[in-house]
Amino acid sequence: MGIFQGVDRLFRLRENGTTPGREALGGTTTFMTMSYIIFVQPAILSKAGMDYGAVMTATCLASALATVLTGLLARYPIAQAPAMGHNFFFAYTVCGAAAAGGLGHPWPVALGAVVLSGLIFVVLSLLGIWGKLVAAVPDALKYAIAVGIGLLIAFIGLQYGGLVVANPGALVQLGDLSSRPALLALAGLALTAVLMALRVPGAVLLGIIGTTILGLPLGVVKYQGLVSSPPSLAPTLLQADILGALKTGLISVVFVFFLLDVFDAVGTLIGVGGQAGFIKDGKLPRADQAMMADALGTVGGALLGTSTVSSYVESAAGIAQGARTGLANMFTAFLFLAALFFSPAARMIGGAYPYQGRDIHPVIAPALIVVGCFMMKCVTSIRWDDFTEALPAFLAVTMMPLTLNITEGISVGFISYALLKLVSGRGREAHAVVYVISALFVLRYFLA
Numbered sequence: 001m002g003i004f005q006g007v008d009r010l011f012r013l014r015e016n017g018t019t020p021g022r023e024a025l026g027g028t029t030t031f032m033t034m035s036y037i038i039f040v041q042p043a044i045l046s047k048a049g050m051d052y053g054a055v056m057t058a059t060c061l062a063s064a065l066a067t068v069l070t071g072l073l074a075r076y077p078i079a080q081a082p083a084m085g086h087n088f089f090f091a092y093t094v095c096g097a098a099a100a101g102g103l104g105h106p107w108p109v110a111l112g113a114v115v116l117s118g119l120i121f122v123v124l125s126l127l128g129i130w131g132k133l134v135a136a137v138p139d140a141l142k143y144a145i146a147v148g149i150g151l152l153i154a155f156i157g158l159q160y161g162g163l164v165v166a167n168p169g170a171l172v173q174l175g176d177l178s179s180r181p182a183l184l185a186l187a188g189l190a191l192t193a194v195l196m197a198l199r200v201p202g203a204v205l206l207g208i209i210g211t212t213i214l215g216l217p218l219g220v221v222k223y224q225g226l227v228s229s230p231p232s233l234a235p236t237l238l239q240a241d242i243l244g245a246l247k248t249g250l251i252s253v254v255f256v257f258f259l260l261d262v263f264d265a266v267g268t269l270i271g272v273g274g275q276a277g278f279i280k281d282g283k284l285p286r287a288d289q290a291m292m293a294d295a296l297g298t299v300g301g302a303l304l305g306t307s308t309v310s311s312y313v314e315s316a317a318g319i320a321q322g323a324r325t326g327l328a329n330m331f332t333a334f335l336f337l338a339a340l341f342f343s344p345a346a347r348m349i350g351g352a353y354p355y356q357g358r359d360i361h362p363v364i365a366p367a368l369i370v371v372g373c374f375m376m377k378c379v380t381s382i383r384w385d386d387f388t389e390a391l392p393a394f395l396a397v398t399m400m401p402l403t404l405n406i407t408e409g410i411s412v413g414f415i416s417y418a419l420l421k422l423v424s425g426r427g428r429e430a431h432a433v434v435y436v437i438s439a440l441f442v443l444r445y446f447l448a
Helices: 002-011 020-034 037-048 052-074 086-094 107-126 130-136 139-160 180-197 203-218 242-247 251-276 287-304 315-320 327-339 343-350 365-381 387-403 406-423 432-447
Strands: 080-082 164-167 171-174 309-311 353-355 358-360
Touching (some): 002 327, 020 365, 037 052, 037 080, 037 086, 037 107, 052 080, 052 287, 052 309, 052 327, 080 287, 086 107, 086 251, 107 251, 107 287, 130 432, 139 251, 139 315, 139 365, 139 406, 180 203, 180 365, 203 343, 203 365, 251 309, 251 315, 251 365, 251 406, 251 432, 287 309, 315 365, 406 432
Antiparallel strands (some): 164 171, 353 358
């Protein structure tokens, strides 16, 4: 009984109306929806010459570390892992060949730049500015970020299920619904939707498990065993070349890494926090602690051998299943560590399926689509009758899924909000921080 009381006091379970069982369910669901990063991350960073196995191990360890820190410091059920988008910038822009538009830097130097960006983040977190930053974000943008992230999650889910595919003439189009991955995604979506409609506890997680089982006879999911030894971390451990990053003049790269990390983290915290009801009176409690966990995760991840670590929007899946405290993160972190030893099972659930020249993830696609639906409710809180509020919110909402980038949506939202308030003579309605952030975003486009 003493242990349970200690856990309750540490994470304030009763105060948040939750139980260890709900937290376990939520944390497990979050892991299931983001476990693909365990295999996507090494596939991307190996393009920069990094060892696949070492990056996989670094990804699991860094994700577990940052997720635990968020759970303990901020007490939020928001997991962390290497951020999508950041890894592409790392591998294809910073380390990519000059002939292909890259800067051609060795991967240890790129890791050094990530460490530097994380250290800057840590210093600013110690100064305690992030709570004020989140409070300064206009309500219209707070809600728009939540909706935009929901659309982005759903759009990625549709792509992962093969339900939406590329069309060179019109960007995207309806996929082949008779294909095996599309059939699996549709069946999984139907199963998850029915379970949700019937209010079955753990509906999203049960949907993921059911989709995995359905995928076996279809050949989309392949059984590859359960247990394996963790890959060696030696090829990437402590290989970050910080001095090299300074000597090669990667100041602009460090700045871009920093901005991407900060605003992806802020966007995810606001979006997921809004969906979960954590935001009170326009403020996110313990925002400083959450940002510190993100910063420390980035530094630790780079020293282990992986790119920028940040908060994951897939945490909304766990929150939808009842997670409300940092205890859920302990379960998510444990599963990241367990994945080191059960990588074949994690690959089976979150692994890729080759389809039309690209890798997709039909097993987790239904969960992402359903979570996207959950996050649409925030759209009703936007003041659509005020154009200076409506247009920035609309641009933030639409740019996220259309660019597949949270930061771009936030950027356009901030810049347009500041501009419209100024030209309409209502500049005082926006906090000074809004204008500073908008200016930094404008500067980012010149440096990127």
